[in-house]
Amino acid sequence: MSLDLVLFGATGFTGKLVAEYLRGKPVRWALAGRDRGKLEALQRELGVDVPILVGDVRDPASLEAIVKQTRVVCTTVGPYAMYGAPVVAACAAHGVDYCDLTGETHWIRRMIDAHHEQAKQTGARIVHCCGFDSIPSDLGVWAVQDHALRTHGKPCSSIVYALGKSRGGISGGTIASMMNLMDEAKKDRAVRKVLLDPYALNPAGERGPDGPDQRSVELDRDLNAWTAPFVMAAINTRIVRRTNALSDYRYGRDFHYREVMSFPRGPRGFATAFGVTAALGGFFVAAALGPTRKLLENTVLPAPGEGPDAHTRERGSFEVRLVGQGDGFRVEGRFAGKGDPGYGATSVMLAESALCLALDGRSTGGGILTPAYAMGGQLATRLRAAGFAIEAR
Numbered sequence: 001m002s003l004d005l006v007l008f009g010a011t012g013f014t015g016k017l018v019a020e021y022l023r024g025k026p027v028r029w030a031l032a033g034r035d036r037g038k039l040e041a042l043q044r045e046l047g048v049d050v051p052i053l054v055g056d057v058r059d060p061a062s063l064e065a066i067v068k069q070t071r072v073v074c075t076t077v078g079p080y081a082m083y084g085a086p087v088v089a090a091c092a093a094h095g096v097d098y099c100d101l102t103g104e105t106h107w108i109r110r111m112i113d114a115h116h117e118q119a120k121q122t123g124a125r126i127v128h129c130c131g132f133d134s135i136p137s138d139l140g141v142w143a144v145q146d147h148a149l150r151t152h153g154k155p156c157s158s159i160v161y162a163l164g165k166s167r168g169g170i171s172g173g174t175i176a177s178m179m180n181l182m183d184e185a186k187k188d189r190a191v192r193k194v195l196l197d198p199y200a201l202n203p204a205g206e207r208g209p210d211g212p213d214q215r216s217v218e219l220d221r222d223l224n225a226w227t228a229p230f231v232m233a234a235i236n237t238r239i240v241r242r243t244n245a246l247s248d249y250r251y252g253r254d255f256h257y258r259e260v261m262s263f264p265r266g267p268r269g270f271a272t273a274f275g276v277t278a279a280l281g282g283f284f285v286a287a288a289l290g291p292t293r294k295l296l297e298n299t300v301l302p303a304p305g306e307g308p309d310a311h312t313r314e315r316g317s318f319e320v321r322l323v324g325q326g327d328g329f330r331v332e333g334r335f336a337g338k339g340d341p342g343y344g345a346t347s348v349m350l351a352e353s354a355l356c357l358a359l360d361g362r363s364t365g366g367g368i369l370t371p372a373y374a375m376g377g378q379l380a381t382r383l384r385a386a387g388f389a390i391e392a393r
């Protein structure tokens with residue numbers, strides 16, 4: 001094994017951004033993908049002198065050859081529910097650490113059922129959701145609870161995550177993942193059941209007090225703001241609850257967690273929250289119906305390999321507020337970053353996760369883990385150094 005990390009899917013939209021970020025970092029890494037020509041072109045474009053490894057997810061031997069050369073695989077080959085399983089299987093079998101950008105809850109459930117026990121035995125730390133979903137949620141909650149435990153000696157019994165102002169774009173790869181998720185949910189009742197279960201990623205039989213995600217506009221007393229449903233809550237809340245379970249309920253067995261988008265109190269805030277909720281509903285209806293979906297795919301939405309331009313990525317930003325309530329105390333948390341959340345900020349979060357797994361030493365055994373459980377404070381330190389604000393007071 002001669003490499004610290006392999007970036008698999010380096011030729012894709014997000015993969016290229018991760019490769020740009022890794023350029024010049026003190027780590028032994030390689031560009032990997034299915035097309036040697038494209039990888040060589042990328043190598044020239046970036047001006048990096050790193051090895052090129054060729055592998056296709058449909059060819060297990062090629063994946064095994066890649067995995068055996070490295071300590072960490074960082075993959076942007078998606079939709080993960082379509083292409084990701086052989087990569088996780090190879091890493092779990094060979095005790096190689098892994099990180100990705102999936103937000104596909106039903107697929108993560110499949111990976112837990114298929115590989116958690118084996119990864120525990122081999123020591124492979126398999127960490128899904130190392131992008132905008134779900135690092136601000138998972139590490140944000142971790143920071144708030146860390147503060148509560150250190151300052152008050154007990155965790156907050158509830159936390160609400162509120163996404164405030166955010167600006168960015170979307171890529172064809174993410175659209176393909178969303179559409180594939182909707183198709184699978186339409187066809188398969190078991191997938192729908194997993195997607196609706198607030199504890200879908202917990203160990204079997206381990207549940208807690210939370211119900212379904214918010215579906216309408218509400219006035220929130222903890223936040224003193226109008227709130228609307230947040231589409232990523234469907235994955236992020238499940239990751240935070242899995243972190244709690246993996247850490248032997250560091251946040252408590254009765255811990256409540258929810259995620260919303262927030263808007264200022266007053267008629268304008270209400271109108272915006274209402275508009276956002278209606279637009280979200282309209283998008284899902286249009287994407288579920290054959291003819292409108294074709295129209296969306298052919299006109300409005302980007303194709304795989306496409307995404308927001310450099311200007312949009314640089315001008316983007318996001319701001320998350322986390323409000324924790326404890327027994328006689330309150331903790332205010334914040335997770336904020338510059339760069340469009342879906343790609344600019346996400347590519348930094350994924351690259352720093354890969355570097356953290358490769359270089360920072362380990363604090364847990366193997367398994368299908370979460371970002372906060374596997375990397376917690378080490379990753380927070382890295383992300384702060386990379387310009388993110390992660391605060392709790």
Ligand SMILES: NC(=O)c1ccc[n+]([C@@H]2O[C@H](COP(=O)([O-])OP(=O)(O)OC[C@H]3O[C@@H](n4cnc5c(N)ncnc54)[C@H](OP(=O)(O)O)[C@@H]3O)[C@@H](O)[C@H]2O)c1
Binds near residue numbers: 101
């Ligand atoms: N969680 C988040 O916050 C977040 C943010 C951004 C993206 N994502 C997810 O990240 C994933 C990638 O998004 P993207 O926009 O970068 O997608 P993309 O541009 O379509 O890139 C997909 C990559 O997968 C590779 N690939 C496809 N089939 C393959 C196969 N059979 N074997 C090996 N490689 C294969 C492609 O190779 P070629 O270049 O050769 O075609 C390409 O490198 C998506 O699943 C998306 O949902 C998540």
